[in-house]
Amino acid sequence: MGCDEFGWYSEHMLRPKVGGAFIFVWRDFSMREKLEQLGKQALSALDAASSSVELDELKVRFLGKKGELTAILKQMGTLSAEERPVMGALANEVRGRIEERMAARRGEIAAAEMEAKLANERIDVTLPGARRPLGHRHPMTSLLDEVKDIFIGMGFEIVDGPEVETTFYNFTALNTSENHPSREPQDTFYFSDDVLLRTQTSSVQARTMEKRQPPIRIIAPGRVYRKDEVDATHSPMFHQVEGLVVDKGIKMTDLKGTLDLLFKQIYGNDTKVRFRPHHFPFTEPSAEMDLQCFACHGKGCRMCKGEGWIEMLGCGMVHPNVLRICGIDPEIYSGFAFGLGTDRMAMWRYGVNDLRLFFENDMRFISQF
Numbered sequence: 351m352g353c354d355e356f357g358w359y360s361e362h363m364l365r366p367k368v369g370g371a372f373i374f375v376w377r378d379f380s381m382r383e384k385l386e387q388l389g390k391q392a393l394s395a396l397d398a399a400s401s402s403v404e405l406d407e408l409k410v411r412f413l414g415k416k417g418e419l420t421a422i423l424k425q426m427g428t429l430s431a432e433e434r435p436v437m438g439a440l441a442n443e444v445r446g447r448i449e450e451r452m453a454a455r456r457g458e459i460a461a462a463e464m465e466a467k468l469a470n471e472r473i474d475v476t477l478p479g480a481r482r483p484l485g486h487r488h489p490m491t492s493l494l495d496e497v498k499d500i501f502i503g504m505g506f507e508i509v510d511g512p513e514v515e516t517t518f519y520n521f522t523a524l525n526t527s528e529n530h531p532s533r534e535p536q537d538t539f540y541f542s543d544d545v546l547l548r549t550q551t552s553s554v555q556a557r558t559m560e561k562r563q564p565p566i567r568i569i570a571p572g573r574v575y576r577k578d579e580v581d582a583t584h585s586p587m588f589h590q591v592e593g594l595v596v597d598k599g600i601k602m603t604d605l606k607g608t609l610d611l612l613f614k615q616i617y618g619n620d621t622k623v624r625f626r627p628h629h630f631p632f633t634e635p636s637a638e639m640d641l642q643c644f645a646c647h648g649k650g651c652r653m654c655k656g657e658g659w660i661e662m663l664g665c666g667m668v669h670p671n672v673l674r675i676c677g678i679d680p681e682i683y684s685g686f687a688f689g690l691g692t693d694r695m696a697m698w699r700y701g702v703n704d705l706r707l708f709f710e711n712d713m714r715f716i717s718q719f
């Protein structure tokens with residue numbers, strides 16, 4: 351199909367033509383023939399093309415600046431002044447025909463391509479999607495969220511403290527003497543003489559009071575660590591929620607009212623709590639709070655080991671020494687504090703009799719809640 355620039359020339363020059371104007375005739379004939387030939391070739395190539403890429407290639411090949419039509423038109427200079435407009439008109443007509451066919455083919459091919467694409471990319475929207483199983487909160491977290499909500503409702507703030515703590519915040523600032531048994535390495539995980547895994551969230555009390563002046567009303571939930579053997583009710587890592595209120599005129603009745611409300615909200619309005627005297631270095635007076643057994647309502651059962659009451663938490667009025675160490679004047683301010691273990695609460699709430707189940711991450715267990 352291609353023609354080198356001189357192919358037609360040699361071919362026609364050697365073929366004598368009719369009439370006197372030999373030169374005129376062969377030139378006219380070759381140019382016309384060339385154009386018509388080109389037109390035919392182009393149209394059948396366009397008809398055979400099956401993609402828009404192919405069409406683009408044909409456009410370049412036939413109509414481009416370095417294309418075959420231009421190559422023929424370059425020969426115009428060899429024509430006479432009379433021939434030139436005739437051949438020019440013919441060239442335009444050929445170009446017009448090619449362009450017209452090209453446009454038509456472009457439309458057809460685009461439609462075919464679109465159809466093929468639609469057929470290929472067909473998706474069945476009625477097929478069920480791949481289901482992603484929805485997770486949910488860990489039961490310990492759900493219980494903690496419930497406790498947090500209740501305290502937020504009472505105007506408390508939630509604060510955080512480090513689990514890797516210094517002996518100062520974990521013990522010293524909390525009025526705990528140097529020889530107090532809780533400092534013993536048998537009970538506490540030490541990194542060094544002064545750095546340990548906190549054994550109680552009470553450390554956050556000291557950190558909070560040191561940073562700001564009253565009124566303070568916070569809870570600090572988090573993990574704590576003690577050297578306990580693992581069994582159904584013990585773990586070396588467990589959870590506490592610390593509470594601290596410091597302001598002018600805070601009294602023991604505020605402590606009792608707050609905790610009473612907390613447990614009524616969690617276990618129901620008929621829930622009863624009682625306070626027994628106890629000792630903690632950082633509170634004076636100190637108490638332990640028991641909850642009337644929600645299983646037997648005080649009669650005594652397996653759940654409460656026949657006691658009718660379940661030990662829930664330690665609490666008391668913040669010791670003046672603690673206030674003083676943390677830079678708060680005990681002559682002006684007073685406060686209450688409590689520390690609540692939430693693991694046991696979660697066990698009761700969800701009827702789980704082995705604490706280890708909460709931490710083993712067995713989906714068969716966890717997904718039940």
Ligand code: DAH
Nearest residue numbers: 550552664665666687688689
């Ligand atoms: N930190 C104590 C413990 O882990 C619990 C506790 C008792 C916290 C009395 C307090 C408190 O804030 O006032 O056993």
